[in-house]
Structure formats: C-alpha cells, structure tokens
Amino acid sequence: MWFCHTTVAQFWQYLCQPGGIQLAGICRIATRHVRFEQYKGVDMNRVDISTPKPALKRRATASTSPQMLLPMAERLALALAGVALVGIGNQRTLQRLPGTLIGLGSVVIATVGYRAALEYITKPARQPIIVSRTINRPAADVFAMWQHLEALPPYLEHIDAITTIGSATSVWEAQTPFGMPLTWQAETTEVIADNSIRWRGILAPIATHTGTIEFSPAPGGRGCQVTVTLWYTLTSGLLAALGQPIVDTAITSWIDTNILRLKQRLETGQQITTQGQPAARKSAAPAIDPARLRATTRTPDEVTRDSQDSFPASDPPAWMAGNKEQL
Amino acid sequence: MKALCWFGPNDVRVEQVADPQLLNPGDAIIKVSSTAICGSDLHILQGFIPGMQRGDILGHEFMGEIVEVGTSVTSLRPGDRVVVPFTIACGNCQYCRQEYWSLCDNSNPNAQIAEKLYGSSASGLFGYSHIFGGYAGGQAEYVRVPFADVGPIKVPDHLSDDQVLFLSDIFPTGYMAAENCSIRPGDIVAIWGCGPVGQFAIKSALMLGAGMVIAIDDVPERLLMAAAHGNVQTLHYGNVDVLTELSHLTGGRGPDACIDAVGMEGHGMGPLAMIDQVKHTLKLATDRPTALRQAIQACRKGGIVSIPGVYGGVVDTFPIGAVFNKGLTLKGGQTHVHRYLRPLLERIDQHDIDPSFVITHHLTLEEAPHGYEIFREKQDQCIKIVLSPQAS
Numbered sequence: 001m002w003f004c005h006t007t008v009a010q011f012w013q014y015l016c017q018p019g020g021i022q023l024a025g026i027c028r029i030a031t032r033h034v035r036f037e038q039y040k041g042v043d044m045n046r047v048d049i050s051t052p053k054p055a056l057k058r059r060a061t062a063s064t065s066p067q068m069l070l071p072m073a074e075r076l077a078l079a080l081a082g083v084a085l086v087g088i089g090n091q092r093t094l095q096r097l098p099g100t101l102i103g104l105g106s107v108v109i110a111t112v113g114y115r116a117a118l119e120y121i122t123k124p125a126r127q128p129i130i131v132s133r134t135i136n137r138p139a140a141d142v143f144a145m146w147q148h149l150e151a152l153p154p155y156l157e158h159i160d161a162i163t164t165i166g167s168a169t170s171v172w173e174a175q176t177p178f179g180m181p182l183t184w185q186a187e188t189t190e191v192i193a194d195n196s197i198r199w200r201g202i203l204a205p206i207a208t209h210t211g212t213i214e215f216s217p218a219p220g221g222r223g224c225q226v227t228v229t230l231w232y233t234l235t236s237g238l239l240a241a242l243g244q245p246i247v248d249t250a251i252t253s254w255i256d257t258n259i260l261r262l263k264q265r266l267e268t269g270q271q272i273t274t275q276g277q278p279a280a281r282k283s284a285a286p287a288i289d290p291a292r293l294r295a296t297t298r299t300p301d302e303v304t305r306d307s308q309d310s311f312p313a314s315d316p317p318a319w320m321a322g323n324k325e326q327l
Numbered sequence: 328m329k330a331l332c333w334f335g336p337n338d339v340r341v342e343q344v345a346d347p348q349l350l351n352p353g354d355a356i357i358k359v360s361s362t363a364i365c366g367s368d369l370h371i372l373q374g375f376i377p378g379m380q381r382g383d384i385l386g387h388e389f390m391g392e393i394v395e396v397g398t399s400v401t402s403l404r405p406g407d408r409v410v411v412p413f414t415i416a417c418g419n420c421q422y423c424r425q426e427y428w429s430l431c432d433n434s435n436p437n438a439q440i441a442e443k444l445y446g447s448s449a450s451g452l453f454g455y456s457h458i459f460g461g462y463a464g465g466q467a468e469y470v471r472v473p474f475a476d477v478g479p480i481k482v483p484d485h486l487s488d489d490q491v492l493f494l495s496d497i498f499p500t501g502y503m504a505a506e507n508c509s510i511r512p513g514d515i516v517a518i519w520g521c522g523p524v525g526q527f528a529i530k531s532a533l534m535l536g537a538g539m540v541i542a543i544d545d546v547p548e549r550l551l552m553a554a555a556h557g558n559v560q561t562l563h564y565g566n567v568d569v570l571t572e573l574s575h576l577t578g579g580r581g582p583d584a585c586i587d588a589v590g591m592e593g594h595g596m597g598p599l600a601m602i603d604q605v606k607h608t609l610k611l612a613t614d615r616p617t618a619l620r621q622a623i624q625a626c627r628k629g630g631i632v633s634i635p636g637v638y639g640g641v642v643d644t645f646p647i648g649a650v651f652n653k654g655l656t657l658k659g660g661q662t663h664v665h666r667y668l669r670p671l672l673e674r675i676d677q678h679d680i681d682p683s684f685v686i687t688h689h690l691t692l693e694e695a696p697h698g699y700e701i702f703r704e705k706q707d708q709c710i711k712i713v714l715s716p717q718a719s
Contacts, residue, residue, distance in 0.1 A: 134421070136420050136421045222421055223421060256439065257439065260438065260439070263432070263433070264417075264433050267417060267419045267420050267433055268353070268417045268419055268420075268433050268474075269352075269353075269399070270351045270352065270353055270473075271351070272351075272417075272433055272434060272435075272451075272473070273350055273436050274436055274460055274461045274462055274463070275350070276348060277350070277461070277462070277463040277471060278330065278344040278345040278346065278347055278463055278467075279344060279380070279382040279383055279384060279463060280330070280332040280334075280340075280342040280344050280381075280382035280384070281380070281381055281382030
C-alpha cells in the first residue's frame with residue numbers, strides 16, 4: 001500500500017504535466033550530457049554573476065564518441081536484468097508495476113546505449129533531500145523533542161526504537177514497508193540549541209548519510225519552520241541504483257510523514273487517524289491495537305509534559321476564551 | 328449499526344457495519360438523531376469524487392446526542408445534544424487560530440495525498456473520500472467525531488432538529504457564500520443554482536442587505552421556493568438567455584456579485600455546455616464549469632464571484648481573460664463552519680430565519696438509497712431530504 005502510494009503519486013504528478021513537458025523530459029535525458037559538459041565544475045546554486053558565462057558551444061562533444069556509449073557487456077547485462085524484471089512484474093496487479101517500469105527502463109537504456117541515460121538516474125546523491133514544514137509552536141519546544149530521542153518512536157512511522165549510547169550516538173531500528181528490518185547508527189556532529197542538529201550515519205551495507213534538522217522561527221509569529229536536509233549515498237549494486245528515484249521519493253515521503261506526525265502531536269496532542277473506523281468492507285474490521293491506543297492516551301512522559309506545559313492541546317481557540325462554559 | 332455505504336457510482340446501500348469507537352482522547356461518539364443528504368453527496372454518488380473506497384460510509388450533515396467522550400474532552404458530556412460541523416478542525420494550528428477552520432493543518436490524516444492534488448491539504452471532512460481523511464460519515468446510527476471540544480455546538484432543546492440540523496453545512500455554506508460577496512446596500516447578487524445551498528445563499532444575501540437577488544435554475548419548484556424569500560427575481564435558464572436577461576435587470580452593468588452554487592456538475596444551454604457534458608461523460612474532464620463560466624461572464628467590472636459549489640480537479644475554457652480585464656475577485660473554499668455556528672444559531676433562536684423551510688422529505692435511514700435517487704433525478708419535487716437513523 002505504502003509503496004503503491006509513492007509510485008502512484010509520482011505517476012499522478014507526471015500525468016499532471018502538459019504533454020510538452022513530458023516530451024521535454026525525455027529529450028532532456030538525451031541532451032543532458034552535451035549541455036552539462038559546458039558547465040562542468042560550476043555549482044549552479046552558487047553562480048557568481050560577475051563571472052562571464054561560458055560561451056555556449058553547441059555539440060561540444062561528438063554525439064557518437066565512444067566514451068558516451070556504454071560497453072556492450074554492461075548493455076547486455078542491463079537488458080537481461082530488465083527483461084527478467086519485466087518477466088517477474090508481468091502480473092495484473094499494481095504492486096508489480098514499479099518493477100515492470102524499472103525493467104522496461106533498463107531495456108530502453110540498454111538499447112539506446114547512451115551512458116548519459118544511465119548516469120541520469122544512477123548518479124548518487126545528486127541533490128540532498130529537503131523536507132520542510134511549519135509547526136505552530138516556538139522553535140525551543142520543537143527542538144526539545146529531539147533532546148529525548150528515545151521517546152520519539154511512538155509518534156514516528158516505521159521506527160521501532162531509538163537507543164542512545166552516550167551523548168552523541170544513537171541506534172535507530174526501523175521496519176521497511178517490505179518487512180525488512182533496518183538498523184543504523186547516527187552520530188551527532190553539531191548541536192546548536194533551539195536552532196539545529198547535524199548528524200552523520202551509517203546504514204551498512206546499503207547507504208551512508210549526513211543530515212541536518214533546522215528549527216527556525218517562521219516570520220510573523222507563525223511558529224517554527226522545521227527543515228530536514230539529508231544527503232545519502234547508496235552503496236549497493238546496479239539495481240538499487242536504478243531504483244534511486246523511487247528510493248528518493250520513498251525517503252522524502254517517510255521524512256515528511258514523520259514531521260507531519262510530530263506536528264500533529266505538538267499542535268493537537270493527538271495522532272490524527274481514521275484507522276479502525278467502521279466501513280462496509282472486510283479490511284475495515286475495527287481492530288484497534290491496544291498498544292497504539294495507549295500511545296495516544298496521554299501518558300505523562302517528558303515530551304508530552306513539556307508540550308502540555310507550554311501549550312495545552314485542550315486549550316480552546318482564542319475566540320472561545322471566556323465563554324467556554326456557554327459551549 | 329446500520330449505515331448508508333457507497334459501493335460504486337450510483338450504488339449506495341444500507342449495510343450493517345461495526346459500531347464506531349473512540350480512537351483518540353479528543354473524540355466523541357454521537358448517536359445520530361437527524362442527518363441530511365447534501366447536494367455534494369450527489370457528486371460522490373455519481374462517482375465524480377476521487378479517493379472513494381467500496382463500503383465507505385457517507386454523510387456530512389448530522390446532529391445527535393453525545394453517548395461517549397474521550398478522556399481529554401472537557402466541554403461535552405454524554406447526553407448533550409449537538410450539531411457537528413462537516414469540516415473537521417483541530418483548533419490549535421495556525422489556520423484554526425485565524426478562524427480558517429476548513430483549512431485546518433492537522434485534521435486530514437491523508438494530507439499528503441491531497442497535497443499531490445492541490446499543493447496543500449484542506450481540513451478533513453466527514454464522509455467525503457479518503458483524499459479528505461477517509462472519515463466515516465454521519466448517515467449512520469452512530470458516528471465518531473474527532474476534536475469534540477472544537478467542533479460540535481450544543482443546541483437548546485426548544486429548537487427542533489429540523490431547525491438546527493443545517494448549521495452543520497448548508498446554512499453556513501450559503502451564508503459564507505453571501506458574506507464573501509462583501510455586499511453593500513443595494514447590491515444586486517445573482518445566484519446560479521437554487522438547490523439547498525443556493526436557497527440559503529439567497530436568504531443570506533438578503534439578510535446581509537442585498538437590494539435584489541437574481542436566482543437562476545431550471546427546476547420550477549426550486550425557482551418558486553427562491554421567489555418566496557422576498558425581493559428575488561427568478562430566471563429559468565431553459566426559457567431565457569441568462570446573460571442578456573441579467574444585463575437587462577442590472578441596467579447593463581451586470582450583477583455586483585455572482586454566486587456559483589452549482590459546482591462541478593453544471594448543466595446549461597448552448598454548445599459549450601454540451602461540450603462540457605461530453606467531456607465529463609467521457610472522463611476527459613473532472614468538472615463541468617458551465618455555471619462558473621457564465622457567472623464570470625455576467626459579473627460587473629470589479630465585482631466578486633463567490634464559489635460555494637464544489638469543484639474537484641481542473642477545467643479548461645476558463646474565462647481568465649474576463650477575470651483579468653474586468654478586475655474580478657474570485658472567492659471559494661469549503662465553509663469555515665465553526666466561525667458561523669454561534670452567530671447563526673442566535674439568528675435561528677431569534678426567529679430571523681427558520682432553516683427548515685428547505686426540507687421537502689423526511690425519510691428513514693433504510694429509505695436513503697431511494698432518497699439519493701429522487702434527489703439526483705429531482706423527482707417528487709425533492710429539494711432537501713432529512714434522514715432519521717433512529718426511526719424504523
């Protein structure tokens with residue numbers, strides 16, 4: 001369901017674009033290499049406007065130069081892997097769709113043979129993942145939640161436990177949507193109180209990552225902007241690399257979900273849910289996990305107490321102040 | 328318990344489902360005494376609202392008696408008689424604090440899906456697809472209401488269900504539509520669609536000081552009901568050319584404000600309306616902006632077009648040139664129901680308005696599928712149906 005959601009979301013975004021943009025996207029893959037040759041070494045985010053732009057050289061490299069093509073052995077391997085993926089994925093269920101699409105993509109890349117096409121999707125950690133949300137609480141309150149990492153898992157999706165070792169190291173135990181457990185160690189490298197936390201982590205043997213979480217006051221008393229920036233490098237093989245866009249989307253969605261959950265917790269004192277509601281279908285049988293209910297019933301742990309102290313969630317809205325008894 | 332469930336386009340049935348339970352400490356369970364079928368439920372019925380799942384319980388206009396409250400609920404007790412706003416609001420986020428209740432940041436647990444569609448998510452809604460949270464609706468014997476301290480309003484016993492039920496949606500919706508028109512004394516307000524929301528928009532526009540209201544529809548009994556509200560000129564769009572007629576009625580200026588109380592399933596005359604219908608039928612378009620297009624075309628320079636009608640996706644042939652060159656203001660959005668509950672309850676209590684005028688049918692919950700059918704087909708002079716889930 002979760003996997004399906006991210007894939008369908010990507011597909012929807014793709015559908016929302018006008019046809020011209022889709023075509024441009026395909027052309028971009030083909031021309032990217034040529035265009036980027038001219039700007040090698042230039043950081044597009046920090047272009048010094050006083051530097052004269054490099055002269056545009058059309059077709060700086062010959063379009064058929066051998067270094068632009070993948071070696072035949074790699075193309076064959078890619079094509080075989082692609083065909084295998086399509087074979088496995090050839091079912092009439094949505095769950096297999098991502099595999100089929102990746103397989104088809106591999107076959108296309110193998111057939112075209114352009115190195116640029118493969119690099120376009122496999123280049124590791126091209127951009128950091130950035131997720132940002134605004135929480136209607138002072139930055140200090142939001143920062144305080146990160147001072148008690150062990151208390152966070154009940155509010156987080158897919159995180160089973162966080163154990164701190166000493167002051168700077170923590171071990172995170174997670175469940176992926178496919179049931180594969182993941183454990184990684186994170187080391188805090190810099191903490192600026194009420195402002196930001198920087199860390200680096202190792203998820204052997206899949207990835208290494210560094211990240212920051214920043215808490216900055218939103219303008220005009222709008223609370224606190226929480227921004228997570230994550231750089232990661234997949235260290236596994238070709239197939240994992242081929243799936244990078246999907247991994248990107250999944251991680252982005254996962255971080256975003258968890259920030260949303262913390263926002264709900266901080267602003268309302270509850271985890272917003274419709275799981276366990278009645279409906280006329282089998283899957284909607286109201287099976288409530290008592291453990292989850294306990295997690296949402298306010299146990300006076302430190303985090304909850306902190307948040308209650310500064311801003312009781314049961315506070316009525318401002319306009320109701322004074323006439324609450326008339327409700 | 329029994330509940331009215333959606334199984335696919337034009338397939339709703341009353342089914343036996345599990346009773347709702349408290350899922351959060353701020354929840355309450357309500358025993359529904361009265362619930363209504365909304366015009367926007369017809370968009371779901373006909374399959375034009377995405378994100379529905381087989382077996383979802385419908386209904387977002389309901390009231391009843393509190394039977395159970397969560398541990399953190401302080402303002403309500405079992406036995407209280409309440410009306411519940413159809414928009415769900417947490418009361419604590421930046422938007423709720425500014426009284427933009429229907430834009431609540433927290434009440435939609437599926438916010439990320441709505442963000443894919445609209446950029447940001449509005450609040451959760453009862454019985455209105457999983458894009459808006461997947462909350463089970465109120466066309467049932469019982470319903471779970473989250474944020475019970477924030478939404479439900481206690482109503483006095485001397486007012487009947489029929490008088491206060493529509494505080495849940497259509498009265499505030501019609502009122503906000505009129506309020507969005509920033510009516511000044513003597514303004515002429517044209518209203519497309521004389522269904523229940525249209526009727527309340529007409530009443531509200533007059534209450535807010537409009538000099539004249541022009542009501543546009545093609546259903547005779549709805550036009551008759553509209554005409555009974557006071558200084559209302561009715562236009563049957565099948566018999567007259569609406570744009571010409573509006574120009575005549577306003578001395579060539581055009582209405583000062585236009586309200587589109589029709590939404591995504593507009594009907595109309597002329598080739599553009601036919602093209603809309605074909606595209607919608609073939610699923611080439613998500614909405615039919617027939618009424619909206621006409622409202623923008625008719626509106627006077629510098630006027631306001633207020634949109635209480637529900638739209639879901641994207642439209643083309645949208646007259647953006649008219650919006651720009653006439654300097655129009657467009658206002659829309661789900662109703663910030665919480666903002667209007669108390670003032671409008673007061674007006675009902677002071678006999679300024681009796682919202683029950685709009686009711687044409689009282690049915691039991693078992694008869695709801697039949698109710699949906701006659702409402703959709705506008706049979707039996709149906710304008711508004713109220714269901715009584717506890718009656719058999």
